[in-house]
Amino acid sequence: MSIAEISSAPVYVTTADQPLAAAAREMCARGVGALVVIDTRDAQPRPVGILTDRDIVCGQVTRRADLHCLTVDDVMTRNPLTLCADAAVSEAIQAISVRGVRRAPVVDRSGVLVGIVTLDDLLPALAQQLGELAGIADAQARALPAAVAGASTRRPA
Amino acid sequence: MKVGDLCRRDVVSVSADAPLSAAAQLMCEQQVGAVIVTAAPADGPIAVGVLTDRDIVRAQLEGTAALSEIRVADVMSREPLVLTEDEQLDEAVRRMRVRGVRRAPVVGAGGALTGIISFDDVLAHICANLAALACLTGRQSRRQDDLTTYQI
Numbered sequence: 001m002s003i004a005e006i007s008s009a010p011v012y013v014t015t016a017d018q019p020l021a022a023a024a025r026e027m028c029a030r031g032v033g034a035l036v037v038i039d040t041r042d043a044q045p046r047p048v049g050i051l052t053d054r055d056i057v058c059g060q061v062t063r064r065a066d067l068h069c070l071t072v073d074d075v076m077t078r079n080p081l082t083l084c085a086d087a088a089v090s091e092a093i094q095a096i097s098v099r100g101v102r103r104a105p106v107v108d109r110s111g112v113l114v115g116i117v118t119l120d121d122l123l124p125a126l127a128q129q130l131g132e133l134a135g136i137a138d139a140q141a142r143a144l145p146a147a148v149a150g151a152s153t154r155r156p157a
Numbered sequence: 158m159k160v161g162d163l164c165r166r167d168v169v170s171v172s173a174d175a176p177l178s179a180a181a182q183l184m185c186e187q188q189v190g191a192v193i194v195t196a197a198p199a200d201g202p203i204a205v206g207v208l209t210d211r212d213i214v215r216a217q218l219e220g221t222a223a224l225s226e227i228r229v230a231d232v233m234s235r236e237p238l239v240l241t242e243d244e245q246l247d248e249a250v251r252r253m254r255v256r257g258v259r260r261a262p263v264v265g266a267g268g269a270l271t272g273i274i275s276f277d278d279v280l281a282h283i284c285a286n287l288a289a290l291a292c293l294t295g296r297q298s299r300r301q302d303d304l305t306t307y308q309i
Contacts, residue, residue, distance in 0.1 A: 024214050033211065053210040058185040060224070067217045123280070130287075 003092050004085040006125045007106045007115035013038045013045060016073035023072050024056055036105045036113060037076050045113040047105040049076035082107045085114055089125050092117060160249045161242030163282055164263040164272035170195045171229055173205055177213055178224040184210060193262045193273055194233045201269030204262035206233035239264055240274060250279055 014023040014035045023035055037049035051072055059075025060067055081099045083092050083106050096104055096119070106115040170193040171180045184192060194206035208229055216232040217224065238256045240249045240263050253261055253276070263272035 021218065025218055028211075028215055028218060053214055054184075054190055056214050057181050057210040061181050061185045066223060067214070 001089045001125055001129075002085065003083050003087050003089065003106055003117055004115075006089065006121045007083075007085070007117040008121060009115040011036055011105065011113060011116040013113070014051060014072055015040045016049065016071065016076065018072045019068075020056060020059075020070040020072055020075060021068050023051055024067060027051075027053070034103055034116070034118075036080075036116060037072055038113060044110075046111050047080055047082055047107065047113050049073075049078050050080040050103070050105065051076045080105055082111070083117055084109065089122060093122055093126075096122075158246040158282070159242065160240045160244045160246060160263055160274055161272070163246060163278055164240075164242070164274040165278065166272050168193055168262070168270060168273045170202070170204075170270070171208065172197065173228070173230040173233070175229050176225045177216060177227045177229060177232065180208055180229050181210075181213055181224055184213075191260055193237075193270065194229055195270060201267065203268060204237055204239055204264065204270045206230070206235050207237045207258075207260065207262070208233040237262060242266070242271060246279070246282075249274065 012026065012030050012032055012035050014026060014037055016037055017040070027033070027035055034050055034052045036047050037051055038045040039048045049072075055075045055077055056067065059070065063070065063074060065074075081095060081101055081104045083095060083104045085106050085108055087095075092104070096102070103116055103118040105113055106117050108114050169183065169187045169189050171183055173194050173196050180192060184190065191207055191209040193204050194208050195202040196205045197203075206229075212232050212234065213224070216227055220227070238252060238258050238261045240252070240261045242263055242265055249261070253259070259276040261274055262270055263274055265271040
């Protein structure tokens with residue numbers, strides 16, 4: 001299973017020069033916990049940062065400044081981990097666990113933003129695989145008594 | 158497995174009377190996205206709410222007051238799902254799903270706050286069980302290989 005199959009699209013974006021309050025308002029309106037910050041100098045959107053609720057709160061604390069006086073650039077996390085859309089789910093899990101992040105922008109082979117993948121997207125993918133495995137075990141357990149019953153009827157009297 | 162066996166005892170909590178600036182500072186220092194809000198009656202602290210980083214941001218967008226001028230009690234989620242230590246874990250997870258919450262305060266028999274359990278704690282627990290199972294099946298299949306070798 002590839003990242004492209006499980007990542008969320010559309011992905012909501014902002015730019016580094018935006019007022020932080022505007023980005024925060026966008027997050028609230030969209031009901032998302034993160035925006036991908038994209039480079040405006042390029043015609044194609046390329047991720048340069050990520051902005052989360054945590055960044056907004058902690059950015060204000062460390063900068064001793066109010067939300068309304070800051071820009072996205074002041075508090076965003078730079079150089080985010082990006083995942084290639086055709087990477088396997090297991091590669092993605094390895095990469096996010098090494099970086100210790102819960103979400104990562106997804107890019108195509110030329111680095112253009114195409115989506116975002118979160119822990120919440122990865123978990124159902126794994127749970128589904130696990131469910132399939134449990135299904136095999138369950139089917140075999142059900143088949144066993146039938147096979148035994150079949151064997152006993154064929155036994156000569 | 159009971160909630161009390163898995164929950165964390167190092168609860169990051171803040172008083173309902175505290176200003177949001179203090180809660181924000183605490184959340185950043187402790188690197189958590191949510192804190193349990195407590196009130197302190199004479200017989201021990203009780204959980205009266207949960208405050209997340211999103212609650213703080215939303216409060217800032219709704220008004221013009223500075224963080225130091227807003228009280229935690231004014232923006233927290235009230236009447237949180239409260240789990241008891243002796244509750245079975247699967248039942249607790251079901252209740253968390255029904256309420257749509259990722260974390261819940263845990264209380265002892267007397268109702269006093271004693272811990273917190275989160276989505277991440279439960280996930281880690283399930284994964285540890287799965288890893289133990291995988292280890293077991295790995296050992297068994299090796300033993301199977303040994304037996305096959307002997308038969309030859």
